[in-house]
Amino acid sequence: MRKKVLLKFLSLATIGLLSVSIASAQMDDPVRWSATTKKVEANKFEVIINAQIDEGWHLYSTKLPEGGPLPTTFTFENPQGYKLIGELKEITKSKTEHDDVFNLDLAYFEDEAKFSQLIEVTANEANININVEFQACYADKCIYLEKSMSTVAKADAKVSKDEQEVTTDNSELVETDKLSPDKIKEKKASEEVPAEESPKEEESMWWFFLVSFAAGLAGLLTPCVFPMIPMTVSFFMGKQQNRANAILNAFVFGISIVAIYTSLGLLVSLFNLGSDFANTLTSHWITNTIFFLLFIAFAASFFGLFEIVLPGNLANKTDSKADRGGLIGSFFLALTTVIVSLSCVGPIVGALLVEAASGLGAKPIIGMFGFSLAFSIPFTLFAIFPSWLNSLPRSGGWMNSVKVFLGFIVLAFSLKFILTIDQGYQLDLVSREGYIAIWMSIFTLLGLYLLGKIKFKFDSDLQHIGVFRLFLAIASFAFVFYLLPGLFGAPLKTISGLLPPESSQSFNMASNANVNVVVNADDRNSLCDEPKYADFLHLPHGLQGYFDYEQALNCAREKKKPLFIDFVGHTCANCKVMESQVWSDPRVLERLRRDYIIVALYVDDRTELPESEWITSERDGKVKKTIGKINADFQATRFNVNGQPYYVLLDNDEKPLIEPKGYDLDVEAFIEFLDKGVEEFNKRMN
Incomplete structure (x- = not known):
């Protein structure tokens, strides 16, 4: 009897403690919202919405691709005495990262976010009530909240540096303190200081630089580029009367290559209009279809179906100016090298720019700088130390092998653009196992090619298999065996971000087993x-x-x-x-x-x-x-x-x-x- 009483007492005590624990659980409120108005002319005002975000949290952008998290959404409730002009804009530049869970590039804000909506006041005074629905996420959780805020716009009021502000905590108008002109300048300057990059972003940028640098080294091995190294060195040695001038012009040549490619990255950065541009570039069906067709064309060219040749007039004109010699000649020789090489390194450059455009503003510049740095260093070094040329392997069939190898990689990468269209527009045409099967076929054929079992149009006879080529073949077949369980529903977590979601899997052995357990x-x-x-x-x-x-x-x-x-x-x-x-x-x-x-x-x-x-x-x-x-x-x-x-x-x-x-x-x-x-x-x- 006492034992039962004791058990009941302990149960009641446990329930009480848990109830207290749950009641004291903390409600997360990581984003504080406020709204202000700023007169821009006669009866037009700019409604500025400010979000202060707690450290460690991030707020998603107003513009996200379909199939992703909840975008921040503003609703101007029952607008009376004013009307909206144009669309709401993001003042703060969002950050963009690829999310492996959604397999999408997602834009978000940290620390602070500002939004702007232009309105025209049609009455003497307009009460502006704004409702915002948003999703904020931390490392281990996400929350979905709805907040309201209000502000006032007076059509007959004079332009004032003071703004009326209302917070969501009490929904009452609060006037900001009046600031002196000097303090206003200090405040404005402090607001314009860009936020420091997070360690995660910095690490991502360094990683992208290293990938771009490696891509530049790979570009050197293509048939369009490798034979140009001794030709370029002989140009410098033949045109100059002394070695000092040759070294100077070699440096100018190398710097010019870096400048040309980096300028291309700069153009992409300048025309990168934020997350909306990145989403359009990376998710719109037109751009993805164009990229897919271009990559298929490059793959077919690398396999020997046809040769992609840039307009001969362009290369001839730059080459003729390079014959003048001197610093100007070095620049035009660099320009000629870039133009000629594009027919081989075009897919590499294109892939880097597409990847860079969906990131931070400086990412295309960093990518092209890394690529061109690796691309130009060998030319410059061999011009300074011409005796090193003797250690280079002779041109031959191995260069076509490099070209075919790149063709297989480009072909596999091209499927990414079809996957983006399928997921972005929810067409559900690309199944996960179908995608994996195509990749397995591509890399199986690549392994057979590396072993000499398949021969393309311009390939030389393969007398024996080199050690490096053998290692590449082993890596290719190992990747195929790694992909194999994915046909039956294995998650393949290492590359899950590159594959269709598991929900598109038609046959999932684990899932089917689970269903059978429930049914039986x-x-x-x-x-x-x-x-x-x-x-x-x-x-x-x-x-x-x-x-x-x-x-x-x-x-x-x-x-x-x-x-x-x-x-x-x-x-x-x-x-x-x-x-x-x-x-x-x-x-x-x-x-x-x-x-x-x-x-x-x-x-x-x-x-x-x-x-x-x-x-x-x-x-x-x-x-x-x-x-x-x-x-x-x-x-x-x-x-x-x-x-x-x-x-x-x-x-x-x-x-x-x-x-x-x-x-x-x-x-x-x-x-x-x-x-x-x-x-x-x-x-x-x-």
Whole structure:
């Protein structure tokens, strides 16, 4: 008897402690919004929206490609006394990085973001109410929030350096302190100081420079470039009366090559109009189709189908000016070298520029600088030390082998542009296994070519296999064997960012196995009824569950099982990582199927429900009409948390079993979390 009383006391104490813990959980509010107005002329004002972002968090841009996270969206509510002019603009330059989870280039802001909207006031005074919906992410979670702000524009007011400001914390107008002219200048100067690059960006830039440098070295081995090295050296030695002049002109030649290629990168940077331009360049079907066709043409040329020749007049004119000699002649010789080499290194340069255009503004410049530096150094060094020429291998069939090798690489890379079109426009034409099969075929043929089993039009007879060529063949076949499990659903995490998403996999051995387990499970593991919203919402790995809290709770009570709540989002990258790296573990899947009733509550789903299912929030008093807003309000109201992923285990009385869990890639810790939940549930049931 005493033992039962003690167990009940401990259970009640545990419930009480967990309730206090959840109630004290912190609501994340990492972005503070404010709005100001600035008169630009007569009745026209600029509404400036400012976002102050906590350290470590980032806010997504207003312009994101389809299939990615939630973009920042502004709504000017019930505009009376004014009208909008043009589109909202991003004042702060966003940063862009490739996200391996979404396989997209995503633009975001850190520390601070400013937006601008031009309006025309049609009354003496206009109250401007702005609503913003946004997604902010930290290293281990993402949150979806909605905020409101207000400001005022007076048509008869004089231009003032003071601006009226309202914060979202109290929704009241607050006048900023009046500043002296000197302080205003200091303030303006401080605002214009660009943010320092994060270590991640700096590391990315260095890595891109090294890749570009290696690409420049690879370009030297092409048939269009390699034979020009001794020809260029002989030009300098033959035109000059002394070695000092030859060395000087060689330096000018090398610097000119760097300047020409870097200028090309500078042009791309100057015309890079921010994240919108990058998204257009990298995701629009027209640009991607053009790049795909160009890369296919270059691959066919490298295989010997035809020869790409730039206009002869262009090379002849620059070559004739190079014959003048001197510093001017060195520059035109460099220009001639660049023009002639483009027919071979064009795909390399193009790939670098396409990759660079989707990054920071300086990335194209850094890429072209790295490429041209590696490209020019050998020319310059051999001109200074002509005796080194004797150590160069003779021109021959090996150069065509390099060209064919590049042809295979270019052919494989060209598929990236088709994949971008397919994903960006949700055509679902490119399956993951089909894409992998094509890559396997390309690299198998490359391996056979390196072993001399395949011969192209301009190839010489291969008497024996060199050691380096053998190593390349081994690497090619090893890559094919690495790709092989991907045909059956293996994640291939190392190159997952280059492949179609796993959801496009038609045949997934692991997924099919999971489905079979569910189908063959006994009645106690089956669901109680048909889940609501199952026609457009799904659980990963063939798991069966619900998408409505009340429906799931009723089933948990009927089956006498604990409830596993998964607060998740369509656009939550960390949720997808948890599902692919933790939930995919067979031990985790077994426990979820056997021990729990699962409910996935999507906090960002925009499906509007019938009016009878709308709710009025206890937290902010607003009416919630969509599945996502209702679920997000439930999470915030009930658990005082707004980040995802977030996992909660409840008993049949809706009491927490153990401390909820967030993002954690430790599989053993997640298994322990599930086991402790079941253990506590069984104690309470007994």
